[in-house]
Amino acid sequence: MDLALKEVTVRFGATTALEGLSRAFPQGSRTFVWGPAGSGKTTVLKCLAGLVEPSAGQVHWDGRRVDGLSRRDKRQRQRDLAMAFQTDALFDSASVLDNVALPLLRRGALANEATRRSRSVLRSLGLEGTEHLAPAALSGGMRKRVGLARALVAETPVLLADDPLAGLDPETARHVTAMLDALDARRTLVVSQPERSTWLSGATELRLEPHAGAEP
């Protein structure tokens, strides 16, 4: 799936989060979005995911303007995207396993298959044994990994990871970077981080500055 931002400006009240940002994210590309706090990294990812509507400019999915899609079309196409949030954003009233299986079940997977794949992703992120716990019973780093597992499990063509290493210990961070780096090369991957980094092979950079346009 191709993604693109065209002259995108986003304002929240009096605050400008992005101004006139243009950037293409072709299918299979890997992009590091980096910049200091308040530079609009999360906003870039949310715009790409269709969660934030630009105040000006357009977001394109496969060449089509997102603001021109019907609500049904938008929901349908959003199924090709998954976003791992800076906060874990887990569903408190469901177990870890149910949280991770949710995207699969809602996409029509059978319960057995959803459980099998969810367990497999949890295992690969070092979360074996936490399946039946409530998210509240986990540490911050573990919750973060569950959030990542939930974004990974449906194997969507696009993965948007917002500061996926924040709050992780060095060992876990290495594990997560290796896992993201090993993702299928056909998937479009956009990762945000506050500092410049080189762990994602083949990635291009998008540097952001607070309240200013981006440097492609």
Add this chain to the structure above:
Amino acid sequence: MRALGRAVLGLLGWTGAVALLAGRCGARLGGLNGAELVRSLVSFGARSLGLAAGAGALIGATVVLQAGVYANQFGARLYTGWAAGYALLWEFGPLLLGLLMAARIGARNAAELALLTIHGQLEGLRGISLDPYRLLIAPRVVAGVLSVLALSQATFLVAVGFEALAALAMLGLPLRVFLGAFAEMLHLGDVIAGLTKSLAFGLAIALVSTVAGLRVEGGARGVGRAAASAVLVSCATIFGLDFLLTPLLAKVLS
């Protein structure tokens, strides 16, 4: 003048948000998340049963004592059962339970949704292409309405029982006389009036508290404000609905 303008705009904002929420929840009634519905029914309904029953007992006993005073004054002691039952079904039962549940269910729902909003859990669901209305919000609204409706029936039964006992203990009115007047003079229309009011109040509490939770801004203070405004606006809405429904139901059901 400016304050009046702000108040009118605020009222319009709330009304619009409640109408929008009602439409969104209505459109998703067919595919509610069953697990969240059951969890919310337990949280809102089953866990409020003790409170509702306790309130029902006190309301029933108080209403019968008040009704007994007037019935005695007018030499209509034998009609105490009817007067107390009428007051309970039409007014005190739905209204007092509604206010109580605005504080109990409304505050809880608003605070929980506010926290889910602040912690990004609703946005998190959208981020993985899941519909938070279907999964989380509509089930809570439905559970809120059903809980208030079921609790109103439980409260009514407890209140009638305590009315009869209080009439016996405090007014010396035999159970047979009290319940006889109650059964003979009250009609299905009176029960429907109470049910209709409870349904309307339950809907108001569920929708208003959900809007309050979803409109949260800021951190802990925002959660506090959401819970407080859920209670305040729910109570105001209940009083307004009561004012409108009482003459309307009397006209329709008479």
